[in-house]
Amino acid sequence: xTQPPKSPRQQERExxxxxxxxxxxxxxxxxxxxxxxxxxxxxxxxxxxxxxxETFFSPEAFARSLPDVLHGFWINVQIFLIAEPIILxxxxxxxxxxxxxxxxxxxxxxxAVVYTDVFRGVPTLxxxxxxxxxxxxxxxxxxxxxxxxxxxxxLVLAYSGYVAEVFRAGIDTVHPSQIAAARSLGLSxxxxxxxxxxxxxxxxxxxxxxxxxxxxxxxxxxxxxxGVIESLRxxxxxxxxxxxxxxxxxxxxxxxxxxxxxxxxxxxxSARAARRRGPGGA
Amino acid sequence: MTLLRIEGVWKNYHDQSVLRGIxxxxxxxxxxTLIGASGSGxxxxxxxxxxxxxxxxxxxxxxxxxxTDVRADVDEVRKRIGMVFQxxxxxxxxxxxxNITLAPRKVHKVAQAQAEEQARELLARFGLADxxxxxxxxxxxxxxxxxAVIRAIATQPRxxxxxxxxxxxxxILVTEVLSIIRELKxxxxxxxxxxxxxxxxxxxxxxxxxxxGGVLLERGAPDQxxxxxxxxxxxxxxxxxxxxxxx
Numbered sequence: 001x002t003q004p005p006k007s008p009r010q011q012e013r014e015x016x017x018x019x020x021x022x023x024x025x026x027x028x029x030x031x032x033x034x035x036x037x038x039x040x041x042x043x044x045x046x047x048x049x050x051x052x053x054e055t056f057f058s059p060e061a062f063a064r065s066l067p068d069v070l071h072g073f074w075i076n077v078q079i080f081l082i083a084e085p086i087i088l089x090x091x092x093x094x095x096x097x098x099x100x101x102x103x104x105x106x107x108x109x110x111x112a113v114v115y116t117d118v119f120r121g122v123p124t125l126x127x128x129x130x131x132x133x134x135x136x137x138x139x140x141x142x143x144x145x146x147x148x149x150x151x152x153x154x155l156v157l158a159y160s161g162y163v164a165e166v167f168r169a170g171i172d173t174v175h176p177s178q179i180a181a182a183r184s185l186g187l188s189x190x191x192x193x194x195x196x197x198x199x200x201x202x203x204x205x206x207x208x209x210x211x212x213x214x215x216x217x218x219x220x221x222x223x224x225x226x227g228v229i230e231s232l233r234x235x236x237x238x239x240x241x242x243x244x245x246x247x248x249x250x251x252x253x254x255x256x257x258x259x260x261x262x263x264x265x266x267x268x269x270s271a272r273a274a275r276r277r278g279p280g281g282a
Numbered sequence: 283m284t285l286l287r288i289e290g291v292w293k294n295y296h297d298q299s300v301l302r303g304i305x306x307x308x309x310x311x312x313x314x315t316l317i318g319a320s321g322s323g324x325x326x327x328x329x330x331x332x333x334x335x336x337x338x339x340x341x342x343x344x345x346x347x348x349x350t351d352v353r354a355d356v357d358e359v360r361k362r363i364g365m366v367f368q369x370x371x372x373x374x375x376x377x378x379x380x381n382i383t384l385a386p387r388k389v390h391k392v393a394q395a396q397a398e399e400q401a402r403e404l405l406a407r408f409g410l411a412d413x414x415x416x417x418x419x420x421x422x423x424x425x426x427x428x429x430a431v432i433r434a435i436a437t438q439p440r441x442x443x444x445x446x447x448x449x450x451x452x453x454i455l456v457t458e459v460l461s462i463i464r465e466l467k468x469x470x471x472x473x474x475x476x477x478x479x480x481x482x483x484x485x486x487x488x489x490x491x492x493x494x495g496g497v498l499l500e501r502g503a504p505d506q507x508x509x510x511x512x513x514x515x516x517x518x519x520x521x522x523x524x525x526x527x528x529x
Contacts, residue, residue, distance in 0.1 A: 181371035184332050185385035186361040186437065195384060199375045 054244075061246035065238045069250045072234035076220040077258070079148065079230070083155045083220075084213060090156060091163030096193070098168060112164070119161035125222050128154040132226030151223030159216055166208050170201035207273065210266040214259045221255070231255075285310045285472050286331065286441060291340035293326055293496075300326045302496040303340065308441070308474060313467050315483040315504075316476045318493035319519060324476035325368075327493070328443045331474070332365050345440065361389060364434030368446040370426040372418040372433070378405070379414040382433045390437055397436075404432045408462050424455030428462050435466065442466065444475040448482075460486075480523055484508050492516045 006014075043049060097105070097112035119127065131154035136145045144150060174197045182192035224233040231254060235247035286308040293301040301323045308314050316324040329335040331342055333349065333356045342350045349359045372381050382401040386392040392400075405411050408428055418426055427447055434442060444463065448456040460482050466473065467486055477483050483490055483504065490507040492500045492515075500513045511517045 177367065177369060177371045178373065180334055181365075181367060181373070183356075184334065184360055184363070184365040185433070186357055186389040187385065188357050191388055195388065196373055200373075203375065 056245050056249055058244055058246045061238075061242065061244040062250060065235065065247035065250055068234045068238060069231050069247050069254065072229055072231035073251070073254045075148065075228065075230040076217075076255075079152055079155065079220045079223065079228075080217050083152050083159070084216065086152075086156050087159045087163050087216070088209075090160040092167050094160060094164035095167035095171060098164070099171065099193070101189075116161045116164050119158055120165070122158075124155070124158045124219055125225065127158045128222050128226060130154075131157065132223070147223070147226050147228045151220075151226060151228050154226075155216065155219065155223070159212065159219075162212055163209065166205050166212065167201065169208075170205035171197055173204055174200050204273075207266050207270040210262060210269065214262050214266070217259050217262065218255050221251075283310045284308070285312075285345060286474075287343040288327075288331070289341045289343070291327070291330060291342060292338045293323075293330060293335060294338045300496050301330070301337075304493075304496075304498050306491065306498060306501075308472060310472055311470045312472055312488045313486055314474045314489045314491060315487040316474065316491050316493055317478075317480065317483055317519075322493040323496040324493055325445050326496075328365070328445050328474060328476055331441075332363050332443055333359055334365075357389075361437065362440045363443060364437065364439035364441070365443040366427070366430050366434050366445065366447050368449050370418070370423070370430045370450075372426055372430055374418050377415050377417055378410070378421070378429050381418070381429060382436045385433070385437050401432070401436060404436060405429075408432060408465070422455060423451045424458045427451065427455075427459045431459070431462055431466070435471070440472065442471055442473045444473060444477070446476050446478065448477065448479055480508070480520075492519065494519070 046052075094112045094115060097108045098116075100109055122130075128151060132147065132150045135143050135150060135153070144153075178196055178200070179192055182196040183189075187195065221230065221232040224230055224236070227233075229237075231251040232248075235251045238247040239245050284307050286306075288304055288306040288308075291301055291304045292299060304323070304327060306314070306327075316327065318324055326335060330337050337350050340350070341348050344359065344362060348354065372378075373384070376384065379398060379401055382404070383392075383394070383397040386397040386400065387394055402411065402414060405414055408431075410425060410428060410432070413421060413425060413429070418429070421429065427450075431444075431447070447463075448459050451459060456479065460479065463473070463475070464486060475483070475487075485504075487504045489501060490504045491498055492507065492511070492513070494515050500507065500511060500516045507516065508520065511520060
């Protein structure tokens, strides 16, 4: 459809809006520059700055440690890539187990409740240490002894509890009328769950799930405590040998490079979901 | 032939009785309309028939089987009963076609191609042929409710329950939903409707039942109920409807 030409009143309105838009972006730019300059001045004029600059911002140490830290970082990425799919599956299973009502499944339901309560309550670092040092000490046959596997097991245990709760929250947001509609069509509880409730629930929890992913990405560094030579450990080794902390900065930068795209993607999905719901909500 | 027999059904919520000993027989191909103020128990009665609520006393028989038997398979019972809700309750993540074919495919084990063909036939019959691939949020309320009716009849139920299916619609959209129900009556579908559309109830029903405070106070042919109601409460209710300009 072609629209009629804009009236002078509307043209004037749009001209003012454009001018306001230009003004607000210049104000934003100016205030950002001033803010960064202030922070820069504050840091660089502090009494300890020359020392900090030398130990944390040494370009030479940066270049020298980068290959080793990067190599270690690849282990962080691997741990994340292996742990995440397992966490998603286990988390979903635990969430579903909590919703089972048939008496046969009573022990399963109790187990799921106890599991989420325990592993959400214990600090992740503690879980890693207990699994990393405790499991091999049992000397059971078949229990893995390599630190990376143990680290993955610990992270899976710690994170599946959170992810299960996210899934459960998603399942709870699906209106009971949807279940009533599905059941009235003759679908069983399981079928209603699988075809009607879960597809809607999962879609709704993608942003909070991605948020947990971001958190997991950086928590892979915690497995350094049980002897996995990942990026943080590599940085520690370098720092201890050369009395220079720049490698920590290298490791931090690598983690940020990994988490920022994920965070932006989460924002994008949330914004898209909000747009879909429309201005009035649905 | 009696298709549905409701015998002395009670339903309590906490210490309040929403249904107080309802008796009602519905013959095959009969259209029964439940009228009464909000809270009179119309919706609850429909939900009890579909076993979405458990009765607290009495029994309901469908085709001679007691469906309120605690050992009855609720999924088996619901296969024989269709229900349409006030708020449509379409599945938002599925297209119109997927909404309609879900139960035939998953519950009645109809092959996908066949289920889709049947769904398209129904959509064409009710003027929605071009909406098969749309998602519910792209449809008007009237279109959504018509899809909900098609979804409920796609499994060829013995009995269709319609719970205030036009209450969420504006007057123009009401007409298109009512016309689909009228068409279903012509095909011989047995239906129980809870409705506030009095002129429609008068027009389409074989039997009209007036519920008041969980009691079925009066029943009869539409002309009798609307022209010469016997019970003072029925008269009062119809007068109120008349005063509000809805008859």
